Amino acid sequence: MYWSGLSAAANAAAAYQTGQTGYPVGHTPTGTYATQRAAGSTYDTSYQTAAAAATHSTAAATYPSAAASTTYDYGYGRTTQTAAAAAAAAYDSSKTYYAQPSSATAYTAADTHYQNVLSTDKAAYTNASAYTTTSRQTTPVVTPKTSYAGAYPGAAAATATYNTSAYAAQTTTGNKAATLYVPQASQPAAAAAAAVKTTANTWQTFKKAGPVQGKTQKPKAPPKPQQLHYCDVCKISCAGPQTYREHLEGQKHKKKEAAAKAGPAPSRHGASLRCELCDVTCTGADAYAAHIRGAKHQKVVKLHQKLGKPIPSTDPVIVGGTTKTSTASSGSSTGAKTTTAGGATANAGVPATDGKKEDIKEELLDLKEKDVEPVGQEYIEEIKNEEGKVVSFNCKLCECRFNDPNAKEMHMKGRRHRLQYKKKVNPELVVEVKPSLRQRKLQEEKLRRQQPGLHQLREEMWRRREEERLLEEEERWYWEERRRYEEECEYLDWCRRYPRGPPGPPPMMPPGMPRPPFMPGMPPMMPIRRPDSSDDRHVLAKHAEIYPKEEELGAIQKIVSNTEKSLKMVSDYLAEVDAPTRVKKEEESKEDDKKEGEKKDDGPPRMLKGVMRVGILAKGLLLRGDTSVQLVVLCGDKPTRTLLDRVADNLPKQLAVVAPEDKYEIQRVVEEAALVVQNVGSDQRISVNVTLTSPIMREQLLHEGDSQVTAAKDPPDVLDKQKCLDALAALRHAKWFQARANGLQSCVMVIRILRDLCQRVPTWAPLNNWAMELMCEKVIASAGQHLSPGDALRRVFEALASGLLLPGSPGLLDPCEKDPVDAASSLTAQEREDITASAQHALRLIAFRQIHKVLGMDPIPPPKFQRGGRFTRKRRRDNSSGEGNDSEGELEGGDGKKDKKEDEELKMDMDKETK
Amino acid sequence: MVMTRGRGRGMRGGMMRPMGPGGPHFVPKMKQFVPRLPFDMVLCESAFPKVKPAPDESAFTQALLKRNADLSPTPAEQAAVLNLVTKIQGVMDNLIVDPGNFDACQIEEVRQVGSYKKGTMMTGHNVADIVVILKTLPTKEAVEALGKKVCDDLRTQEPHEVLVLTMLPDDRGFEISNSEATVRVLVTTIHQNLRKLDPELHLDQKILQSHLAAIRHSRWFEENAHHSTIKVLIRLLRDLRTRFEGFDPLSPWMLDLLAHYAIMNNPSRQALPINSAFRRCLQLLAAGLFLPGSAGIFSLGISDPCEGGNIRVHTAMTLEQQDLVCLTAQTLLRVLSHGGYKQILGLEGNSSIASEMSVWDGVVVSALEKAYEKPPERPLQDDDANDMDADDDPMETADN
Secondary structure (H helix, E strand, O other): OHHHHHHHHHHHHHHHHHOOOHHHHHHHHHHOOOHHHHHHHHHHHHHHHHHOOOOHHHHHHHHHHHHHOOHHHHHHHHHHHHHHOOOHHHHHHHHHHHHHHHHHOOOOHHHHHHHHHHHOOHHHHHHHHHHHHHHHHHOOOOOOHHHHHHHHHHHHHHHHHHHHHHHHHHHHHOOOOOOOOOOHHHOOHHHHHOOOHHHHHHHHHHHHHHHHHOOOHHHHOOOOOOOOEEEOOOOEEEOOHHHHHHHHHOHHHHHHHHHHHHOOOOOOOOEEEEEOOOOEEEOOHHHHHHHHHOHHHHHHHHHHHHHOOOOOOOOOEEEEOOOHHHHOOHHHHHHHHHHHHHHHHOOOOOHHHHHHHHHHHHHHHHHHHHOOOOOOHHHEEEEEOOOOOEEEEEEOOOOEEEOOHHHHHHHHHOHHHHHHHHHHOOOOOOOOOOOOHHHHHHHHHHHHHHOOOHHHHHHHHHHHHHHHHHHHHHHHHHHHHHHHHHHHHHHHHHHHHOOOOOOOOOOOOOOOOOOOOOOOOOOOOOOOOOOOOHHHHHHHHHHHHHOOOHHHHHHHHHHHHHHHHHHHHHHHHHHHHHHHHOOOOHHHHHHHHHHHHHHHOOOOOOOEEEEEEEHHHHHOOOOOOOOEEEEEEEEOOOOEHHHHHHHHHHHHHHHHHHOOOOEEEEEEEHHHOEEEEEEEOOOOOOEEEEEEEOHHHHHHHHOOOOOOHHHHHOOOOEOOHHHHHHHHHHHHHHHHHHHHOOOOOOHHHHHHHHHHHHHHOHHHOOOOHHHHHHHHHHHHHOOOOOOOHHHHHHHHHHHHHOOOOOOOOOOOEOOOOOOOOEOOOOOOHHHHHHHHHHHHHHHHHHHOOOHHHHHOOOOOOOOHHHHOHHHHHHHHHHHHOOOOOOOHHHHHHOHHHHHHHHHHHHHHHHHHHHO | OOOHHHHHHHHHHHHOOOOOOOOOOOOOOOOOOOOEOOOOOOOOHHHOOOOOOOOOOHHHHHHHHHHHHHHOOOHHHHHHHHHHHHHHHHHHHHHHHOOOOOOOOOEEEEEEEHHHHHOOOOOOOOEEEEEEEEOOOOEHHHHHHHHHHHHHHHHHHOOOOOOEEEEOHHHOEEEEEOOOOEEEEEEEEOHHHHOOOOOOOEOOHHHHHHHHHHHHHHHHHHHHOOOHHHHHHHHHHHHHHHHOHHHOOOOHHHHHHHHHHHHHOOOOOOOOOHHHHHHHHHHHHHOOOOOOOEOOOOOOOOOOHHHOOOOOHHHHOOHHHHHHHHHHHHHHHHHHHOOOHHHHHOOOOOHHHHOOOEEEOOEEEOOOOOOOOOOOOOOOOOHHHHHHHHHHOOOOOOOO
16 A cells, blocks of 8 residues: 555656646556545655645655544644644644634633633634643642633643653653652741642652652662662552562552553553553543542552652643653643743744644643533432431433532543433434544554654554455455355345246346346245225125025026016917907907017017016125015006906916916915916915016106196006006116116125025114115225225215215215105105114224124135235245244144234234324 | 234334345235225215205304303303413422522423413313423422422412412322413423333322423414314314213314314315204214224324324224214214204203113114124133134234
């Protein structure tokens, strides 16, 4: 990578002068690597050409890696480099970076002064350190915000120098533990309380001197009456020389010593506060303040006082995430020292201090982030005791309790609390991000890179890049391998599943190719209309129940056809008998009659012109147990009683001819304008009503206004007019039915069901067949779509429930009458009301799965095959529970368990629907 | 009828999974539930030509209009509620623009919803609804703090006014009322926050969603149902709901949709007159528009954004409630057809007509009984019984 970066840079630099072509050249070698880097390297190129400085090439080369890491790093890295390289553009960008967070991070109005310091430039910064030195004494005060703010800069500014000096002191002691016999009174208490910079300096010098005297001094200066065995490394005192020696031999001490030799350990966090006295590192100002107030710290202070050791300021020492401060050149550290010590007098214009300042600034930034506004006060519950005194606090967000108000305060500023607040209350709250492990490593690495010379740096870079490249390649191989393996597996799996299927796709499909659109043996995906819902099944079952049996139909068919044949013969006979009164044509007609019936007669018409089936027989609405069917005989003239008698007289003879083995009984029902043929001797009596009528009856009715004369012509014994008209209407209804209802899906079935209902339920009895048929047809046809039997039946009930029969509805206009007539006009208001109420209840029964109650039958359990047999069922459950890898054995054995699972599923469904 | 689980099963067994060893010709049952609209006389008028001319209904229409006039709020009431709403809206707007030191929550938006916004308020119920969308997560404490803050701001604005702050149950919001009017402030949050809710700490998600839905509803209403006949009908239906117990399960939103449907959904797409529309509402309910297995109101061009357009509005009711609503409508429809409109409108008599037998012009109108039965307990062991129940279970209304 680095290679290509360089070469690309070189190429580009060269090409830039010649023309644009160089640019793509620069691109191609880098293109083999990650795009991010490619971009980085191209940036380098442009950068380099722009800067056109040979010395900058290394700095620029490191740049992509910096860019790849966090911007923070980038800024830092750049600024330290600027001291040497001073790339103007980069420096600017780093500056803007600093400016942004300082204004962006939440800061209260209380420390405006501090903010000003941050956002303004170098001059103001020195002011800040001056200010802080003065305010240092107040640092131990923790609670008010302002004091925090004041403490921070002070700490930050001071520690920069303080730390280094301390470090120096440590190194000079050579990490060697020394027992010090110090006069207790030698150190003034005032110095310990207010650790001003100068005292720190003196302490430093004192310390330096200390180890030189070391143990050798021990016998030399014993005038102090009290001996204290103090371990400087571990900062503990021992009760006596024995224990002290033991301590020195101990592992703990050895460890500490080793750690001290290695130099200050980098803290985990970006920056932390350290109490030098106790060697305690705190992650935040609050924690630090708590420590300072704590008993442990006080104890140490006391001890030190006793020892007469200098007590450093309680100002915290800022420990960067790395050894930043210590790596700063001594020159810069002295510079900083002077600024802090000298206060406002110091001039910040010295370029040498720049790097150092940036460091300090950055630390301030880090710490400032710690000094956040407490949030979520509302969620801290105060728990009071009986006397109403607040005894503890409960944070509802984080579910924790504290007894100390300070702890509460700290908690509210804490990261955990803030995260909870962000999560639970305000998603927009800014919570600082902990640098990830990788980021930290990068940062460390960069810092390390700053130390060695440029050459070494480049060397290291190379190595790293190479490593990365290898790693990447390795990874690629791994995935490639894995993909191949998976593909193979898939293919095998596929083959296993479809052993008879056509040869599948090659095992090594090109990776980009999509899978075949469908698998062989896949069922068609077309949604199939469910053949039957529960309602449908009930309706079908009920229909099968009420539909007449084969033998019933046979018997009816037999008697009807016999009657029809006989009537034909009667017609012939009557025509023959009447013949003498007619003229010659008679013989002709006699022969023709047998073939083509009565149509040939054009002279004086035959008396019986034809016989037609009407009613349930014609419509196919016969139900089981129906024993009465209707035939209509159309007469040439108005039927009279005489005619009826003649037919009735002759019919038995003809019946005997047609069906000699059967016995029939014939009754005359004059008032009905009919005669009834019944079979005798058979186990079921079937009666055929033969009604005599004539179209003339209606014609006369229709033309009543025109010809009064016709009425006068009526023979005296003409049959009942209304009956004759009814028979004619029945004829029309049959025709209508065949034209409209027969072709309509589900309609005939629903009408049969309703016929059964009308017969079964007294409430429905007043609803005549014709009205019912008409209504069903209209309601079902108006749906505008095919309805399954169940849906069709429900729709009929819906129509009735919505008041189709109630007064105020449009009514059922009879299409078979000339005048507008309601087919259901025979119903009284009460009957309409009752039928409607019954339909309304029936509708709800259907809706709530009790259609069997409406139909008067037992509920039908859903057929077994619906489940697709046991096997598929198991499979389904298998799927639904999401446990594709269930072993078969478990499936076999765990049926009961599965059932329970299904039950739960079911319950959930119910819950869902009833929510 | 609905076979929800069946369909789901079909999908699982057949669609999702490539064929198993069951054989290539095994075709799983595709149970498909197609909800169907119930019979609607208005939509199939052409199939039912009138036998006789329609009866004169001017008296009925007059009664409807009179009832509406009685139900509409008086100008004084309107002014009072408008006044309070304006003030509270002002306070909230200020909080959005300049929260000051109020940091318990951040307000994203404030919207008026409900009957006040829709113009379907009823007299004697001088309550306006406002939905506050919080940018922050809606904790109970935030709701409380907001209520206090708003109330305090109002009090500082007008110190002499007596304001009462009441928290609503379930922390869904708070109510601020003065002597004449009440404003209900309902709290919700932005959509993005809905996923981050913690039931322990925040308001119930269902409540929050219902408040968001209220906003959408009022927007839909503004766009689609501004016809004044619809508003009149809504008021009349709400009145029915308050007077007849059986209609209690109907939510205001259902009534809105029903009124809109009854008036606008006809072949001519012109608003039906109020008398026909009122009757049609009862007819539709009686025909089972809101029963299981009915398409109900959802596939009718009304996109209900909160429900994704796929949930039938009546499925929010339990089966028992659906039964109750339907039977009440059925009884009232029969009463209406026998000339009992005055009793239905509450101009005469009482609400017993829905539950007791009544006589109209010699015709006995009887009340109906419930049809819904609780499904029987399932025996666990019996596989067959299980089968049956599984398929029978169902009056499922939820097909989605």
